Amino acid sequence: MPAQLSSARYGKSNVRILKRELHPDGTQSVVEMTVESLLEGDIETSYTKADNSVIVATDTQKQTAYITAKQNPVTPPELYAAILANHYVTTYNHIHAAHITVVVHKWTRMTVDGKPHPHSFLRDGSEKRTVYALAREGKGISIKSGLKGLLVLKSTGSAFYGFHRDEYTQLPETWDRILSTEVDAAWQWKMFPSIPAVKDAVAKFDPAFQSVTKITTDTFAKDNSASVQNTMYKMSDQILEAVPLVESVDYSLPNKHYFEIDLSWHRGIKNTGKNATVYAPQSDPNGLIECTVSRSPKSKL
Secondary structure, eight states: OOOOOOOOOEEEEEEEEEEEEEOTTSOEEEEEEEEEEEEEESOHHHHHSOOGGGOOOHHHHHHHHHHHHHHSOOSSHHHHHHHHHHHHHHHOTTEEEEEEEEEEEOOEEEEETTEEEEEEEEOOOOOEEEEEEEEETTTEEEEEEEEEEEEEEESSSBOBOSOOOOTTOOOOOBSSOOEEEEEEEEEEEOOBSSHHHHHHTHHHHHHHHHHHHHHHHHHHHHOOBSOHHHHHHHHHHHHHHHOTTEEEEEEEEEEOOEEEOOOTTTTTOOOSGGGOOOEEEOOSSOEEEEEEEEOOTTOOO
C-alpha cells in the first residue's frame, strides 16, 4: 500500500529577540522574547518529491520575526504574534495556516536611589508570559495567552482528606500540609476575524495578564484549600468573571511535595504531624492536576 503524507508543518524555533524602545522623556524599555513559527499549507511536495520551491525557508522565517518586531509593536505580545501569524497566510498563497508561539522573558525596571532607573533592569522572577497565535486563511486569528513558570508555596492552609481509598492506597489523610506548585495557566480569547479586531482589543491584553496573575496568587494564598483541583477551579471561575473576552481557562499545576521526616529515632525528637517543622523536598514523582474551565453555553459576554 503506498504511503501518504497525513500532516506536515515546519518552521523556525528559538528565535531570540530583544527590542529596545526609546521614549520621549529619555527613558528606555526592553522586551525580550523567544519566538517560534510553524507553517502549514500546500507543502507536501517538499516532503514527497524533493520540491523545495514550496518552502518558505526557516531562515526567511527568522528574518521575518526580526523585521516584524522592528516595524510593529511587540507589546502586548498578543498583537505581535497575531501580526506575524497573519503575515504568512496573507503573503504566501500556498501557506494556509501559521502557528506562532511567543515567550516573553521577564525584565523589571531597577529602583535606584528610590527612583525607577531610566535604562537598567533586573530579572526578579522565573515566570514567563506566553502567547500562542494561530492564523488560518479565511478563518481569522485564534489567540491563547499564558502565564508559565510561576513558582508558589504556602506553608499551611492546605488539606487533603476524604479521597477514595482501596487496597492500593497508602497515603494518609492530612488537614494541614505544605502546598507548592509551578503555575502553568492559559486563557483562550474569542476568535478574532482580522488584525484590526486584534488591535481593537489591544488595551485588554495587559490587564488580563495582570488579572490572571493576581487572581492566581491571591486565591492560592487565601483559599483554605481542600485540594489543588478545587483551588484551580476557583481561580478559573474568577478569571472568566474578570475578563469577559476570554472563552476558557486552562491550568496545569504539578504538586511539588514536601514530606515530613520522622526523627523520633534520635532521642525522641518530634517532627511529624503538628510538630513537623523540617521537611524533605521531593523532586519526583509528583502529582499533576490539570483542568479546562469554559463558559457555560448559556452565559453571555
